[in-house]
Amino acid sequence: MRFGFTRRARRGLVPAVFAALIVAAVSSCSTPRIDISRKDNITAEKLWGLRRGATTKTEVESAFGEPLDKVVVKNGEKYFYKDFNLRVVYMEFDKEGVLADYEVSK
Numbered sequence: 001m002r003f004g005f006t007r008r009a010r011r012g013l014v015p016a017v018f019a020a021l022i023v024a025a026v027s028s029c030s031t032p033r034i035d036i037s038r039k040d041n042i043t044a045e046k047l048w049g050l051r052r053g054a055t056t057k058t059e060v061e062s063a064f065g066e067p068l069d070k071v072v073v074k075n076g077e078k079y080f081y082k083d084f085n086l087r088v089v090y091m092e093f094d095k096e097g098v099l100a101d102y103e104v105s106k
Contacts, residue, residue, distance in 0.1 A: 042083040047104065050091075055099040060091060067091075076100065 046063050049055070060079065061067070067079035079091040088105040 041085065042081060042087050042089055042104070047089075050099060050102055052099055052101060057093055057097040057099075060099065064089075 042064070049063055050060070057077070057079075064081050068082050069080040071078045071080075073092075076092060076094045076097075079089075079093070081089040081091070089102060091102040092100045094100045
């Protein structure tokens with residue numbers, strides 16, 4: 001069955017369908033944008049304020065802002081921060097919400 005299209009109409013339809021497929025393929029490959037500004041930089045002053053066994057989640061959120069991601073783990077919770085320079089800080093809190101450990105990427 002030819003669906004009632006003329007040969008000329010079918011020839012015009014093929015490039016349009018091809019263009020639509022290309023646009024769909026390219027747009028599906030884009031990555032989501034993470035909104036990080038310069039004010040979110042991980043500075044030495046902020047890191048010096050971290051004390052294992054003493055700093056609380058509230059204090060961390062006050063200094064660093066809302067984490068990029070939070071993960072609940074068996075022994076507490078992990079926070080992930082990333083700054084404008086793509087430096088990453090991983091923080092692990094115990095069940096009481098006190099900083100147990102942290103690691104800074106180089």
